[in-house]
Amino acid sequence: MTETESGEARAITIGVVAESGEGERRVALVPKMVQRLTRRGARVVVASGAGAGAHLSDDDYTEAGATIGEPYDADVVVGVAPPSDAEIARLREGTILAGFLAPLSDQNRISALEKAGVIAFAMESIPRISRAQAMDALSSQANVAGYRAVLLAAQHLARFFPMLTTAAGTVKPAKALVLGAGVAGLQALATAKRLGAQATGYDVRPEVADQVRSVGAQWLDLGIEAVGEGGYARELTEEERAEQQRKLTEAITGFDVVITTALVPGRAAPKLVSAEAVRGMRPGSVVIDLAGETGGNCELTEPGQVTTAHDVTIVSPLNLPAEMPDHASELYARNIVELLELIIDTDGRLTLDAGDEIIAKSCVAGNDKLSQPEPASGTEDS
Template sequence: MADTDQLTVGVVRESEPGERRVALVPKLIERLVKRGLRVVVESGAGAGARLEDAVFERAGARIGDAWGADIVLKVAPPGEAELPRLREGSVLIGFLRPLSDVDRIAELEKAGITAFAVESIPRITRAQAMDALSSQSSVAGYRSVLLAAERLPRFFPMLTTAAGTMPPAKVLVLGAGVAGLQALATAKRLGAQTTGYDVRPEVAEQVRSVGANWLDLGIEAVGEGGYARELTEEERAGQQQRLTEAIGGFDVVITTALVPGRRAPTLVTAEAVRGMPAGGVVVDLAGETGGNCELTEPGREVVAHDVTICSPLNLPAEMPAHASELYARNLTELVELLVDAEGRLALDFSDEIVKGACVALGGREKKGES
């Protein structure tokens, strides 16, 4: 362990451009302290989420060198200059991108770091409270609708005025996972006419449960772990043709379709964009893996065929207060799973959550550790 026999949890400042979240918030520090843990926060770690050092101190944390802690909590993966700051034998937890950044994972293991990637946590009932992918996707889905509403040159709700009645905007959400359902629910609250689509037919009921219509294209692609499987070439061609025809009837299209470890499927073609109403908006939440729209430029906002195409890469960071709070709850649950009743590190690799989330062993054997 670090300085004393008491296990330390470190919360470091994020260095990735645009990242404003923090991995632990003050209201959850007391919970870890009660488990016998000592919390150390790097100065300025909460600045992006409007959390000053003094707030962490009042909650029971110490401001200091968080990189030397036994368990280091992060949001984004550590940068090249940050890797040497991690102590050999320590545990790192965060969004580590194990499928796309295998070299960094190898470096962590070589440095003797045991790493847990929150995106690798099994999507099982027992792990729901640790599901950071879902909590942050919910934030992204909500924010995506606000982004679209700001750029659409029309009202979202139907408005009746002395000058006439304005019809509601028509919003289509592609992908009915957590982000998609949150987008549909938010657009509905803003008064839009909403429609959802997913290649998994069993989610049609969930789409309708948030007040949206279901777009049935007659294609099913049920995969493992709650994700859609990759479509065959024939299925993809049929899906795109039907989608292209349908998209022309919507003012806003929000795309959320991802296949883990693969490039995002193209759902909105250039032809589909061309068929949208002038002033239409596409918000592509799959930009990090290439995007669902053929005309997407990841991280940028472009206009094509008089349609605005936005591809934000980190929407949760634009709502750092609540995004950090949700993420901190996820990490707190995971930390508590990794620590025994006496406040000691106890990695039980017979537990499917621990085993599934671990992406680097750092010299440890999968036999458990106390």
Template sequence: MSAETVQRSPGATVGVPRERGAGERRVALVPKVIERLRGTCGGVVVESGAGLGALIPDDLFVSAGATIGDPWACDVVVKVAPPTPGEIGRLRPGTALIGFLDPLVATTTVAALREAGVLGFAMESVPRISRAQSMDALSSQANVGGYKAVLLAAERSTRFFPMLTTAAGTVKPATVLVLGVGVAGLQALATAKRLGARTTGYDVRPEVAEQVRSLGAQWLDLGIEAAGEGGYARELTGEERAEQQRRLEEAITGFDVVITTALVPGRKAPTLVTANAVKGMRPGSVVVDLAGESGGNCELTEPGETVVRHDVTIAAPLNLPATMPEHASELYARNVAALLALVLDESGAVAPDWSDEVLAASCVTRRES
């Protein structure tokens, strides 16, 4: 199908720019999802090369019903990473922007979008309620990150993950501890279990203990609870943090692999693995810190780097979902399309219903009436 023969319906046009951030290989919409958008909007315009990082050539977008052109002239622009100042300058006043906007940290970006008259919807601000699960991009991408973290740990470990019985004798399975059992942590536990490791999970939210056990993992009970809102833990008091660290230091030294995923929205990631804990780990052990972008859960973490301290490998990869761009893009595109369906009305025009709690919560910059 050529660009000239694409059938358009009345309504807003949706633009898909090419992501230009370092290492970012995802794309906000994929051909399968674009096919489902036919007839619900005024057409999809994809920037040339937008899908190359995810191994999607331009002709597949065209076959799905999109056109190749300038996405910044569209009524709605969908992205993965927050826009740069230059990209914000290309947005027309009144344009709706959907993507990860990091509103709690990137306050200058949010201010620039507001100044530009852009209607901004942050994917990370979608409330974690039942009817919004299809739009929960944090969860979909965390699944990717949790899975990949275990593969990185297995690659860097000096030991087998599964128990092996050979003619030379039996090798014990590796022991894996996951600290922070949200979506990424649960996926890490499940993946490590599939690889044959003995798994244990810990979180300050006691309600997730049953989920950990359902995956065949043990629950590490330190006697400290900090249930919070929206699926996150509340910030611990100073006394609680000190006691948590003392008990964790004792527990961590008994594991071959520690994977950390603990985050507090808008704040530096809590320190869970101290330098003393690393020093006490067996040589050849591995720490994979998924909180590197927020400062890290390990005291010795160097965000974006893999270092060896006290004969323990500490890896703090950034943006792991981008290293699996095919499936990460597919999942993210479904999240974007689900939110887009709320932003557009039945005619395909941009007409958010502000009484909808999902739109009210995810909108971070709004046009003044």
């Protein structure tokens, strides 16, 4: 609950914006999650047409208990993509904002949110701890991207994915290599396997080899390890990078499909697929580069474009989850609600506890407005 000027308690309002970014079809809340919030006493206001890209009508939202109206007047505003300058200007001082905010790559936006007096929570900054798994929007959207990447590969590949035995002869299965065995990579491997390809995974973290094998794929062992913090790979040394490049270039030439998913948060994507490797691939092969937004894992990638080099198609989509908006929105909405239920207690009151690791680490603007933990009781020795 929040208070009116007269001191009376009122329900917290949660605003759902209509995404304005080009090609962004996801929505931050779906009707099922609206019902979950209204059961906690919250009032949900959805911008007209906010769910249209995900095939959700205004009527779907009103039937779930939401109101169609101005979301920027709400106490809490939720979105998917980072807000534009014009959208930041619509936020009131003290408003809570939650969404993907790119805090490591766009500090100017974070500074603008600070200047506007907004308390901003970045979904990509939620710590990867067991208690926060249900809020992990990076993982939920990476699942969508990994699946969609394989469909793109099948679309652009000049050959079949599965082995086919026909009256005209037998067609060998395509060989697919996935670089990076995180959430997106594992989903890509599993999907490639389901489509009948011979799937192989590679990662500099050796502990994920069993995960690669668990989805039915083979493990490519290059003998290079780079275990980092928080579930990410650390950056390789110059010597390790050179050795990795040499071995990868040699291996890549034996695959029909290469899907790259390697990202280091806040840094340019590592170059894993060299121009030499592309040149050595069989004509008609495909590279799907999921790291295009940070420069790409392939030397020949043109972010956001479909290009051809040495008779190999290189595809670099920038927002694959938005191409599957229905399920991507459903998964993301659950992530958002899990976060909101952390900062809104069962009585409908805001609990912005700076002592909570999830709140402290995901808050990227307005940290000074969080409730500081009570000092430990007791007296000091004299």
